[in-house]
Amino acid sequence: MPYLLRAAETEAAVGAYRDALALVEAVRPHATWAQRATALSLRGDLLNALGDPMATSAYREALVGADPSMVRRLRVRLARCAVMSGDFDTAVAALDGLHTDGGVDDADILLARGKCAFFTADFATAQAAVDEAQPLVLAGVRNWMVLDLVSLQGLLAHRSGSWSDRMRLELRRTRDNPETANAIFDGYLCAAECMLYGPTPYAEVIDVARGLQVTARRSGALRAAAFASALIGEAALLSGNLGLAAAELAEARDLHREIGSAAGEAHSLQRLAEVRIAERDCEVAMRLLQDASWYTSPGWRRGRSRLLRHV
Numbered sequence: 001m002p003y004l005l006r007a008a009e010t011e012a013a014v015g016a017y018r019d020a021l022a023l024v025e026a027v028r029p030h031a032t033w034a035q036r037a038t039a040l041s042l043r044g045d046l047l048n049a050l051g052d053p054m055a056t057s058a059y060r061e062a063l064v065g066a067d068p069s070m071v072r073r074l075r076v077r078l079a080r081c082a083v084m085s086g087d088f089d090t091a092v093a094a095l096d097g098l099h100t101d102g103g104v105d106d107a108d109i110l111l112a113r114g115k116c117a118f119f120t121a122d123f124a125t126a127q128a129a130v131d132e133a134q135p136l137v138l139a140g141v142r143n144w145m146v147l148d149l150v151s152l153q154g155l156l157a158h159r160s161g162s163w164s165d166r167m168r169l170e171l172r173r174t175r176d177n178p179e180t181a182n183a184i185f186d187g188y189l190c191a192a193e194c195m196l197y198g199p200t201p202y203a204e205v206i207d208v209a210r211g212l213q214v215t216a217r218r219s220g221a222l223r224a225a226a227f228a229s230a231l232i233g234e235a236a237l238l239s240g241n242l243g244l245a246a247a248e249l250a251e252a253r254d255l256h257r258e259i260g261s262a263a264g265e266a267h268s269l270q271r272l273a274e275v276r277i278a279e280r281d282c283e284v285a286m287r288l289l290q291d292a293s294w295y296t297s298p299g300w301r302r303g304r305s306r307l308l309r310h311v
Contacts, residue, residue, distance in 0.1 A: 001027055001030065001031060001035050002035070004023055004026070004027045005023075005024075005027065005031075005035065005038055005039060005042070007023055008020040008021075008023040008024050008027075008042060009042065011023070012042065012045065012046060012049075017046050017049045017050050018050065020042070020046055021043065021046040021047070021050070024039050024042055024043045024046065025043070027039055028040070028043065034067065037062065037065075037066050037067055037070055040058065040061055040062035040066075041059075041062045041066075041070065041073075041074060041077075043058050043062070044058035044059040044061075044062055044074075044077060044078075044081070045077070048077070048080075048081045048084070053085060055081045055085075056078065056081050056082055056087065056090065059074055059077055059078035059081060060078065062074050063075070063078070072098060072103075072105050073105050073108070075094045075095070075098060076094070076095070076098060076105060076108045076109050077108075078090070078091075078094045079091040079094035079095045079098075079112045079113075079116060080112045080115070082094065083115045083116050083119060086119075088116060088119065088120050091112070092116060095109070095112060095113055095116060098113075100132075106136055107133050107136040107137045107145055108145065110129045110130070110132050110133035110136070111129070111130075111133050111137070111148050111149060111152065113125070113129045114126045114127075114129030114130045114133065114152050115148075115152060117129060118152065118155055118156065123156065123159065126152070126156060127156055130149065130152050130153055130156065134149060134153075137149045196231075196234055196235060196238060202235045202236070202238055203239075205231065206235045206236065209228045209229075209231040209232045209235065210228070210232060212224060213225055213228035213229060213232065216228055222255055222258060222259050223259055223261070225255055226252050226255035226256045226259065226261065226264055227252075227264075229248045229249070229251045229252035229255060230248070230249065230252035230256075230264065230267065230271070232244070232248040233245045233246075233247075233248035233249035233251075233252055233268070233271060233272075234249075234271055236248060237249070237271060237274060237275055237278070242275055242278055242279060245271070245275050246272065246275050249268050249271050249272045250268075250272065252264070252268040253265055253268035253269055253272065256268055266292045269288050269289070269291055269292035270288075270289070270292060273285040273286075273288040273289050273292075276288060
């Protein structure tokens, strides 16, 4: 039993959610006591990760007979799952009486409270929760909570009309702290794309990214360096500086390959193909797109299909 649960946790950690869920379902009928509580909690997490509407019921089942040490965590996960499914009554009930106490669940509680408040139009509570959560999240393990934090901050900034300014500020902050850029890469990637197609001058985007690139290289933060190179390359491409775009996107491709980031490598290859199309070198563009054909995410395929039509 402990080995199977550990295997399920390992598969969950690398994103093999369905394989992990199959293991949990296999051991669930045989698990007792603490192992049962672990299995049920993990089952809820996996169903939630898969977007399965049964996740809420799974957390409810896990709460029945759960060890008191697990109740707080299960309640906040139930609340988070309920918010995602639009069941705000359940979320409010699950969060009722849950207060921060200096423990490991504080950041999770604050983020769940903030999201619930935002989607029930209590924006003052949402802002207070995210402000309190930020130092806890950024001081802790760099996991999914960082992306949740950035997403909630973005929602609040968008509502107040300060979204563009805030994202520009966040990107500047990464220049001096590449570890933060490593942690919130996915959230900042969306922000960077909006900067590229927003009112920010390309020269300013390149300047911000160049500063991040220098700091990242100095500290050995390869993910931040790869992100910076891709951002410089994209801004250069959109501004018509094809030489700079080709050099930076090639570096971004190589760095993403080195750190095993398939999405980053595919993105860089796609942008490199756009550079070659702009240079009217369709043969090389096609080869770049074929090199990237191993990457099969639906969004990437749509972008690749659009480029292939141009080629």
